[in-house]
Amino acid sequence: MQGGRLDWGLKSSFQSYVTGPIAKGSYSLTSGAATVGTGSFRFHSATGTYDGDTGAFAASFSGGVHFVGHKTDAGTYQLDLTISHPTVRASGSTGTLHVDVTSKAKGTGTVTTSSQVPFASLSLGGIDMRGGGSAVVLNNLPATLTAEGAKSFAGYCTAGTELGPVDLSVALTADAELPGDGGHDGRLVRGYDRRLLRHDGFDHRRHGLGDGRGHGWPGRHGFGRTGGCAGDGGRGDGGGRGGCGVRDAQAAYGGVRLSR
Template sequence: MPPFRPARLLAVALLAVLPGALLPATAAQAASRTVQGGRLDWGIKSSFQSYVTGPIAQGSWGLTGGAATVGGSQFRFHSATGSYDPASGAFRAGFSGGVRFTGHKKSDGSYELDLTISRPTVRIQGGSGTLYADMTSKERGSGRVTTAAQVPLATLGLSGIDMRGGTTPVALTNIPATLTAQGAKSFAGYYTAGTPLDPVSLSVDTTGPAAKPSTSPKPGNSAEPKKKSTAGRFEDAAVDWGVRRTFREYVTGSIGQGKWTLADGAQDGGALFRFPKGKGTYDPERKTLAATFAGSVRFTAHDGLDLKLSRFVVALKSGRGTLSADVLSDGKATRSVPLVTFAAKDFAPKNGLAVLTEAPATLTADGAKVFGSLYKAGTAMDPVSLAVATEAKAALPALPDLGSDASASPSPEPTGSPAAKAAPVPTAAEKDDGSRTGLYLALGGAGLLAAAAVTVLLLVRRNRPSPDAS
């Protein structure tokens, strides 16, 4: 073997790692992230909403799958899941919830117009974006019903938006949307391809790659005895109530121009509010409950409205329920006001959890006074959902995940050019402090590697035997 060959190999190895050392630190740090939680706000097409509910179609729309409204004309879809690659800007987020439009009621009770749009998904790749959705529609004239999953419904105008280099949350605001040819067909022919739709806004949370779950068995799982339900005792409880959809729309819409504020542990589920940490007594056999819940909601509007509801109480007895709350209105406080009543005939625990889902609720006479006679006694309010865990392992139903910084108000109205309407995620160039430092360190390290490689080569040449000496 020629002398000093190991040194020569070392020099080659040092030079080989130079390209990797010269890569910016941000390139090494960029990794695909998981979209987990977030919301999409979209009115689909405001003029279509007006047509459906107007004097011609004389119809209505309804929400499904936990979808909600925000402002006066936008629908909020929730619980985003998907992926985001900060290096390439590739983005995919699917949302839950849907909206069904019906109109032109026929003599047999069916509708000539019947359109459902649900599970919207936004995909962005290479600077172009598309909004997909599940579509069920009734064809005009023939009445033929078609159902299709993830129809490319609208193209998104992403001019001037760089999707690379974002972290969390990833937010896009008032992105122009245009109806596609396939979307027009699924829209039952009410609009042609190229028709402008309402702008789209979204905000999603992202997390790093999830760690692999441990495969080792958890000790003691099989040996733990199940706790039996005991009268008067429960582990946890929560009550969900949205007050009334039209009231929320009035508060945050163009008339009220206000907002709601949650405090003391209350949570926003989009179409409802959750009041958690229930405490009290529950008898599974008699199906009676007396529980007090944490959290408060305060509604304020420009017309002087200032209404706070807190310390919610649920009482169940003989298959009937009453939801009460402390009320603070215009500076006057009233304790334990019965707001709504609802039916609760079957409230027995199953697998350690007693659940009442969307029980229709009716406004009481005292409740009508709380709303300043805006609604009469007997008015249908938002339904009440209730969950009581009688065993420690029983989990309460999940709340729709709206992501971080969820707002009760709609996105600002678009102004200026399409690029100005969008709130792009930060690009790698905008986050220059950390990346420059990493680049400087990389260049310094690369310089040291290069110097080491040159030194080794010089030593090899200096100590290489000459032809005469051999």
């Protein structure tokens, strides 16, 4: 591989939760990562392998994102999570997004660092990864949090949560031209358009948010029992009144409603 990039926002509602009035936190970029578009992080410098005969694909990217929130009186943070070094491995119609994770467990504060956790399952739909070309470009790949990913996420999302979609562009030859931010140059060799999914990877025509009774910070935000995540709404321990429906696109934090 001759370089490339991966764009992924983790989950937009989680970002909103971290930086919103409940967690009152922030995120910082590490190792050359950047922000791009609305709520996506760009990881860079792809390295890896691609077999055009079998379609086996593996690409690792540099960069990371560090989230903090719920600052204590001592100046430390109850929420402290770093996601870095994403790697996409794909074969057939499925793929997996692996990441390095450093997280602080809710309640105990125990810090755990894990390398290349199989964090999210990727659906390639009907894509045939076999074939030649100068670049591999995959757009809007649906990502679903795995059980291993949920564990390393320190309880902020549950297994089965739909995460933000993944976009990646990888050059296979030195003269390959990768698509720009505003479109592509016609040299895409693989593409995927999941039109039912918005930017945050959530199918708003099929689901309403906040339909689970959650487990959250006492008196604050609830985390849905099935496919729930910080920022998705739900009736938490603080008695929040539901979350986003199909139309109102809002998140409920305890008794506070925020438009997104």
